[in-house]
Amino acid sequence: MTKDKLEKVAGNGLISRRHLLGMGAAGIGVAASNSVLGADAGINFEIPSWSRTPGPGASAYGGRSRYTEHLQRTHGAPNPTYPGGGSSRSPLQHLQGTITPNSLHFERHHAGVPDIDPARHNLVINGLVRQPLVFSYEDLLKYQMVSRIHFLECAGNSGALLRGGNENGTAQSLHGLVSCAEWTGIPLSTLLDEAGVLPEARWIAAVGADAASMGRSVPIEKALDDVMVALYQNGEPVMPGQGYPMRLFCPGWEGNISVKWLTQIKLTREATHFRDETSKYTDTQPNRSSYKFTFPMGTKSLITSPSGQMSLDRPGIYQVTGIAWSGSGSIRGVEVSADGGRTWADAAIQGHQLNKALARFTIPWEWNGGNAVLQSRATDSQGNVQPTRDAIIAERGTISFYHNHCIQSWGVGNNGEVTNIYV
Amino acid sequence: MTKDKLEKVAGNGLISRRHLLGMGAAGIGVAASNSVLGADAGINFEIPSWSRTPGPGASAYGGRSRYTEHLQRTHGAPNPTYPGGGSSRSPLQHLQGTITPNSLHFERHHAGVPDIDPARHNLVINGLVRQPLVFSYEDLLKYQMVSRIHFLECAGNSGALLRGGNENGTAQSLHGLVSCAEWTGIPLSTLLDEAGVLPEARWIAAVGADAASMGRSVPIEKALDDVMVALYQNGEPVMPGQGYPMRLFCPGWEGNISVKWLTQIKLTREATHFRDETSKYTDTQPNRSSYKFTFPMGTKSLITSPSGQMSLDRPGIYQVTGIAWSGSGSIRGVEVSADGGRTWADAAIQGHQLNKALARFTIPWEWNGGNAVLQSRATDSQGNVQPTRDAIIAERGTISFYHNHCIQSWGVGNNGEVTNIYV
DSSP: OOGGGOOOOSGGGGBBHHHHHHHHHTTTEEOOOOTTTTTTOOOOOOHHHHGGGGOOOSSSOOOOOOGGGTTTOEEEEOTSTTTEEEEOOOOOOOOSSOHHHHHHOOOEESSOOOOGGGGGOOEEEESSSSOOOOEHHHHHHHHHEEEEEEEOOOTTTGGGGGOOOOOTTTHHHHSSEEEEEEEEEEEEHHHHHHHOOOOOOOOEEESSSTTOEEEEEEEEEHHEEEEEEEETTTTTTGGGGGGGOOOOOHHHHHHHGGGGGEEEEEEESSOOOOGGTTTOOOOOOTTEEESOOOOBBOEEEEEEEEETTBOOOOOEEEEEEEEEOOTTOOOOEEEEESTTTSSEEEEEEOOOOTTTOOOEEEEEEEESSOOOEEEEEEEEEOOOOOHHHHHHHHHHTTTTSSOOOOEEEEEEEEBBEEEEOOO | OOGOOBOOOOOGOOOOOOHHHHTTTSSSSSEEESSTTTTTTOOOOOOOGGGGGOOOOOOOOOOOOGGGTOOOOOEOOTTTTTTEEEEEOOOGOOOOOOOOOGGOOEEEEESSSOOGGGOOEEEEESSSBBHHHHHHHHHHTTTEEEEEEEEEOOTTTGGGGOOOOOOTHHHHHHHEEEEEEEEEEEEEHHHHHHOOOOTTOOOOEEEESSTTTTEEEEHHHHHTTTTTEEETTTTTTTTGGGGOOOEOTTTOGGGGGOOSSSSEEESSSOOOOOOOGTSOHHHHOOOOOOOOOOOOOEEEEEEEOTTTTOOOOEEEEEEEEEEETTTTTTTTEEESSBTTTTTOOEOOSSSSSOTOOEEEEEEEEEESOOOOOEEEEEEEEEEOOOOOHHHHHHHTTTTTTSOOOOOOOOOOOOBBBEEEEOO
């Protein structure tokens, strides 16, 4: 197929999805002679060493290739005044699909990662219940569990984007505090039913066993809805950085509320006003008043390739791909623009469109070698549409930091370099 | 709720799923005093060390808890006459949900694991095509990809069950050659379209870059349907044990055909009759003739808890849970019996019921302290029903080894010990 036959669906090179399967990357494969394979193509077909000699056999616990060890979470240096505090960000620009492997799932800690012996860890349910209960880890393993694929996003993710600067920002550095996994655990409603919730209980207070005693309040309606006590992540016990031996998991809500190393759930009349729901995770408005509780994460998307710090090596056809999610439902669709939002085209959603889970979108794009601005805009199953950065700033001002879900703009220069820009 | 109010749904203690959420594990939680928490319950509420001192901060690549390191794949000792050959089995009895973490995904190697430099690896498409093509790893990364959650099962999984013996067998040792992941890759049809499949091409021959040059033939209809060249597994590049930098992935078909370390796809008129489709992976019948090609894996299920080598510590209510899958579609339902197949009850399917993917089932069971035989029986979306061991043996005899998908029976003794039995 020649380029002039490509059906355009929006400005500056976005191409019809009908070309997706038939054309691939437009003949990237190098023609090879059939008889003396590769000789004409200038490709070195020496038999490599790994095809000559058997490698090591099966192992008890698999590792990754040494050629992929650059896929790492990034995190700040230890801070002596905040021991164990900080976060690590997922390398979104190197990941594909929708599941995040456990070792690369983002982290956020308030007093580091406790090394918990599950045999000495308990979960207490008390407060406004008919019968306070104590559960050991072994007890909980015997309960009926459910499995759900859900994203988790730190409320502070993408906050830096509101402040300007960050021309060197990448998908990882700007947005790497979001990940997605299959979480398996006990519906919290099961355990609360067993304890017997008293009618006057309107909130739960969930507290972790870390040295910060990190605690958060959750309204009883959510606690009895889809919240779980998660024991497994992508099939295996949750890792210490994710809350081993157990964490609260509140689908679609800001990550901090999914309390890790969960050790107590107390039923209360009012919100407890923990430090992390007063001094942090609040949204300060232009008039300096703050919203205390902003629970669901916004409808959001992000192009992960091409993205900041990448470089396009020649004009031609590229696959634009990224992730989209919403704390209020599933992703109905994602639009992509290559001209800074003047025109938009529908991207294809790969595979499943699950409730409160990452969706993967893709659309082919022909880069003509000139300047371009790539953006994506998600719409969720409730009809919520991802806002522009200007719209967020107009509404909230720039003191606010948390819960930013604005459209990300990647600028492509005529040298092919991709940078974070503000339009 | 008292036990005499439990609604029975089948013999020997299977309980209505309506009791699942309301009752949990029937009061496993220990009553605790609300005022002096735990003092009455005899539980040690000393503040543990990990709640007193901050732990280490965020890291670049997460690891698991030292308390979960017993979750390992099992594999045989190296065999000097078969260097690098062998397999490792997933610890199914310790996993939950449906996704298998990459480090615990089963392996099967024919010449060990090659240490491939992706910059020196090529994928060639040749044979009956209009234009032979060579793709580098970098080339392939630019193509449109799709993501799908699929199981993978070795054709030899559960084969030992046909032979008898194995009283000490576990879910892992008998059935651990099945796993499930989100696979992301390029539809093979995209690459074949680009090369231009000639009308006389009826098969592809897929060959790996390992020292075995492991090769398999795939009918062109399947190759153009849902087969992919998989580059990512659960979001990250496939691990070396799974085929880094790329593998063929043939959803629902015997694992061996999803050729790892894929380096060549040749279009042919006939099947190539590789060693691994003549001397292996064939089903020998009672009359000593063999079926050459048995592609889709059967409709199958397995109780993973309670399962072999586990022990029930007291009469009471247990959650029976396991996995089910079919190479021909999704899982429509799973029935469970506690009396060796005399009576059956429908288990609950947790979460998603995806095409050619593991499904997780569960049902509560009240063990009365006597002998019991636990079985599960899957039905897929095509109406295929998992057969008994007797039915498989009556049909195929006992020379056959591959593609066994018979019902597994776990015997529970009056001492609570669970063993593999044949009924």
